Amino acid sequence: MVIVDADDVDVVSGIAWELGVGGIEEHVRPDTRVELRIGCEAERAQLVLDALSSKWSPTAESVAADEGLDAWREHAQSWRVGNMVIVPPWLETPLELADNDQVFFIDPGHAFGSASHETTRMCLAVLAELVVPGCSVADIGCGSGVLAIVAAHVGASRVIATDIAAEAIVSSLENVRRNGVEDIVEVSTAKVEEFAHASFDLVVANIGAATLCAMANELVRITKLGGVLVLSGILGEQAEGVISALETAGAANFEVRADGEWRTVVCERS
Numbered sequence: 001m002v003i004v005d006a007d008d009v010d011v012v013s014g015i016a017w018e019l020g021v022g023g024i025e026e027h028v029r030p031d032t033r034v035e036l037r038i039g040c041e042a043e044r045a046q047l048v049l050d051a052l053s054s055k056w057s058p059t060a061e062s063v064a065a066d067e068g069l070d071a072w073r074e075h076a077q078s079w080r081v082g083n084m085v086i087v088p089p090w091l092e093t094p095l096e097l098a099d100n101d102q103v104f105f106i107d108p109g110h111a112f113g114s115a116s117h118e119t120t121r122m123c124l125a126v127l128a129e130l131v132v133p134g135c136s137v138a139d140i141g142c143g144s145g146v147l148a149i150v151a152a153h154v155g156a157s158r159v160i161a162t163d164i165a166a167e168a169i170v171s172s173l174e175n176v177r178r179n180g181v182e183d184i185v186e187v188s189t190a191k192v193e194e195f196a197h198a199s200f201d202l203v204v205a206n207i208g209a210a211t212l213c214a215m216a217n218e219l220v221r222i223t224k225l226g227g228v229l230v231l232s233g234i235l236g237e238q239a240e241g242v243i244s245a246l247e248t249a250g251a252a253n254f255e256v257r258a259d260g261e262w263r264t265v266v267c268e269r270s
């Protein structure tokens, strides 16, 4: 747990998500500071404490398995992005639905990807705009599989969803089945370096700035010439570094979209 000023919530959450935590709950205190309850396995807790303690005063406590990671489910809600509505399957659909709305039932389990985060929603909006019928998509760092599932629904004919976390693979497999796209979306544990050269028309990775910079060459390599990269999990001050790594790797025509502190970089393999 760590108590931070409201302005620091996105930065601290960004650091924690990059370290692979399973969930973050925010509680605004009467003094307007924000209590962040960060749920992760015991072995990851020390990494989080080390990363945050130079500037904040995080503390750690053991909780029964799942207790810290599942508390958010009580407060879960549906999220709308354009005409897409992402609904936790244990809730009724509480948003007003229009005739052309598309509803997706996504249970992230202990993975990331309920659409509660700005970066997920920005990626969903870009996919709805840029996925063209019949195209191929790679979702690197798929979490709940939400981006891959939406890509399949909006027209992709082949989608690979991959992640390094076991809980993400479990969650993605369930959500792919739940949303009826198992013929289109392949959930895979393959690492990005294992994909063949220039395989995909569109590559999406909502994965954090440090990881994006480290895998920039691979992300560009697996994108077809003229294909699109959609990269998120980037804080405002990190965008320049990510763009520079991608440019060196062979990407061009950069567009940066913003939602609060968060950025999504859209570019092409030139």
Ligand SMILES: C[S@@+](CC[C@H](N)C(=O)[O-])C[C@H]1O[C@@H](n2cnc3c(N)ncnc32)[C@H](O)[C@@H]1O
Binding pocket: 017, 020, 111, 112, 113, 114, 115, 119, 120, 123, 140, 141, 142, 143, 144, 145, 146, 147, 162, 163, 164, 165, 168, 192, 206, 207, 208, 211, 233
């Ligand atoms: C912020 S979550 C994004 C989940 C989902 N795609 C979304 O947009 O909501 C990032 C995911 O990337 C995964 N990840 C981190 N490093 C990775 C790597 N090197 N290769 C593949 N996945 C990775 C994490 O396990 C996590 O599930």
